[in-house]
Amino acid sequence: MFLTPLDKVILFKLILAAFLGLLIGLERKLSHKTAGMRTFSLISLGSALFVILSNDFLSKSAGSFGFDPSRVLSQIVVGLGFLGAGLIIFQEKEKKVHGLTTAASIWVAAGIGSAVGLGAYSIAVMTTFFTLFILFILWQIEKIFGLTEDDK
Numbered sequence: 001m002f003l004t005p006l007d008k009v010i011l012f013k014l015i016l017a018a019f020l021g022l023l024i025g026l027e028r029k030l031s032h033k034t035a036g037m038r039t040f041s042l043i044s045l046g047s048a049l050f051v052i053l054s055n056d057f058l059s060k061s062a063g064s065f066g067f068d069p070s071r072v073l074s075q076i077v078v079g080l081g082f083l084g085a086g087l088i089i090f091q092e093k094e095k096k097v098h099g100l101t102t103a104a105s106i107w108v109a110a111g112i113g114s115a116v117g118l119g120a121y122s123i124a125v126m127t128t129f130f131t132l133f134i135l136f137i138l139w140q141i142e143k144i145f146g147l148t149e150d151d152k
Contacts, residue, residue, distance in 0.1 A: 009119075010052055017048030017116035020128040021109045027135045033102050035087065043083075043106055044113035047076050051117025073114055080110045105135060 003011065021044025022037045029036035054072035084103030091098065108131050115124040141147075 006056070010056065013048055013052060013116050013119070014045060016121065016124065017113040018042075018045040020044055020112050020116065020124055023128055024105055024109050024112075024131050024135070027132055028102060028105060031135070031139065035102050035106060040106065040109045043080070044109045044116070047110040047113030048117035049113075050076055051114045055118055076110055076114060077107075080107050101135070105131065 018041045022041040024044075025035065025037035025040030028040065050072050054070075084106050087099040087103045087106070089098045108127065112124045112127050112131075115121075115127065
């Protein structure tokens with residue numbers, strides 16, 4: 001199987017997006033959350049795929065029949081909102097909300113995948129590290145000072 005130069009770039013984007021999502025999912029799994037490595041990896045990978053299709057393929061036909069490839073990004077955000085909403089659980093007995101951090105993490109993973117799809121690799125990598133810092137280091141600080149969130 002021979003890959004064209006464009007195929008190699010696309011393959012790199014997909015692998016990078018899946019890997020960066022996996023890193024965030026690993027932290028969530030180590031924090032005993034239901035959404036883990038596979039979920040985050042697939043979300044980031046899927047977002048990258050949508051952006052790649054929009055940016056590298058569908059944009060070639062932009063304007064020919066009223067197609068606007070920039071709408072793909074906005075629809076990823078909307079779609080992930082529904083997925084995130086499904087993760088958020090309000091427990092009446094405890095008067096607590098659970099799943100907010102995981103829902104926010106999924107939303108960020110989609111953004112990371114989108115950034116990779118657009119070729120903004122350094123931004124995607126930096127955002128992954130920022131996300132991991134927020135999820136892990138800040139969680140440790142919250143535990144030390146007894147400031148744990150509802151989604152712990």
